Amino acid sequence: AQKVTQAQTEISVVEKEDVTLDCVYETRDTTYYLFWYKQPPSGELVFLIRRNSFDEQNEISGRYSWNFQKSTSSFNFTITASQVVDSAVYFCALSEANSGYALNFGKGTSLLVTP
Amino acid sequence: DSGVTQTPKHLITATGQRVTLRCSPRSGDLSVYWYQQSLDQGLQFLIQYYNGEERAKGNILERFSAQQFPDLHSELNLSSLELGDSALYFCASSVAKGTDSGNTIYFGEGSWLTVV
Numbered sequence: 296a297q298k299v300t301q302a303q304t305e306i307s308v309v310e311k312e313d314v315t316l317d318c319v320y321e322t323r324d325t326t327y328y329l330f331w332y333k334q335p336p337s338g339e340l341v342f343l344i345r346r347n348s349f350d351e352q353n354e355i356s357g358r359y360s361w362n363f364q365k366s367t368s369s370f371n372f373t374i375t376a377s378q379v380v381d382s383a384v385y386f387c388a389l390s391e392a393n394s395g396y397a398l399n400f401g402k403g404t405s406l407l408v409t410p
Numbered sequence: 411d412s413g414v415t416q417t418p419k420h421l422i423t424a425t426g427q428r429v430t431l432r433c434s435p436r437s438g439d440l441s442v443y444w445y446q447q448s449l450d451q452g453l454q455f456l457i458q459y460y461n462g463e464e465r466a467k468g469n470i471l472e473r474f475s476a477q478q479f480p481d482l483h484s485e486l487n488l489s490s491l492e493l494g495d496s497a498l499y500f501c502a503s504s505v506a507k508g509t510d511s512g513n514t515i516y517f518g519e520g521s522w523l524t525v526v
Contacts, residue, residue: 332517339412340500340517386453397443397466398515400453 298322299389299401307407308377316372316404318387324348327391329363329370330398335383343385346370377408413437414518416501422524428489431521435482435503441465442484443504443515444476448497459484491525498522 300319308314320329331343344354346363354361358375374381384405388398413436423429435442444456446469455468459478470476473491478484488495502517 330514337519338498338522339519340502342412342514342516345514397455397458397468398445398453399455402452 298399299387301385301387301401301404303404304402305405305407307409310379310408310410311376312408313373313375314377314406314408316374316385316387316406318370318372318401320368320370320387320389322368322389322391324391327389328396330388330390331361331370331372332386332388332400333383334386334403340386343372374406377406379408379410382406382408412516412518414501414503414516416499416518416521418521419519420522420524422526423491425491425493425525427491427525428487429491429523431486431488431499431501431523433484433486433501433503433518435484435501436516439503439505439516440482441504441506441515442478442482443502444470444484444486445500445502445517446497447500447520448494451497453500456486488523493525496523496525 298321327348329346333341351363360373362371384403386403387401390396415434417432440461443458447453456470457476458466462478473489476486498520500517500520502515504513504515506513
């Protein structure tokens with residue numbers, strides 16, 4: 296069963312638009328960690344954020360913000376005023392004790408930002 | 411630059427062959443992870459080593475094996491290669507045993523393997 300669901304396979308926006316990438320997870324653990332990684336066309340996986348299950352505070356980092364809601368098991372990622380350089384595949388991942396804390400990735404959302 | 415170094419970056423080999431992928435973790439990191447990324451399977455966890463010992467196993471085939479050496483670098487050995495093994499293989503590292511310590515897993519740039 297898929298533990299991390301990223302329902303949006305592809306999103307296309309025009310530069311300067313805001314865009315939200317959805318992530319829904321499934322776990323029975325009370326302690327777990329959620330991550331977002333970015334994979335640009337060059338292929339590397341770039342760490343963006345880590346959030347633990349006890350910290351539901353939203354986080355903002357420049358144009359990036361994250362909304363963690365345990366009630367809906369969601370950890371959504373918003374890019375404000377998108378730029379062409381934001382074009383990439385974005386992965387949400389879950390880490391839980393049941394799986395030895397290995398990262399369990401969603402299928403990814405491919406974001407294309409056009410000028 | 412994450413600090414995790416993987417070689418080779420690209421590799422083309424024939425079916426039935428054996429290859430070795432190498433990974434140097436970030437300075438100070440004791441854990442090394444291997445992941446496989448393919449179009450049909452997505453990003454799959456293969457195996458983790460912590461300070462030379464195997465710590466966790468994921469969807470790693472019996473034809474694949476890995477080890478972590480005393481200097482903490484790691485190698486992933488893929489044998490009896492099949493067309494379906496063509497994928498991007500990532501190595502990642504972290505300071506602690508896992509994310510339960512609140513630490514982050516950093517990924518290398520990956521090794522592209524093409525089996526023809």
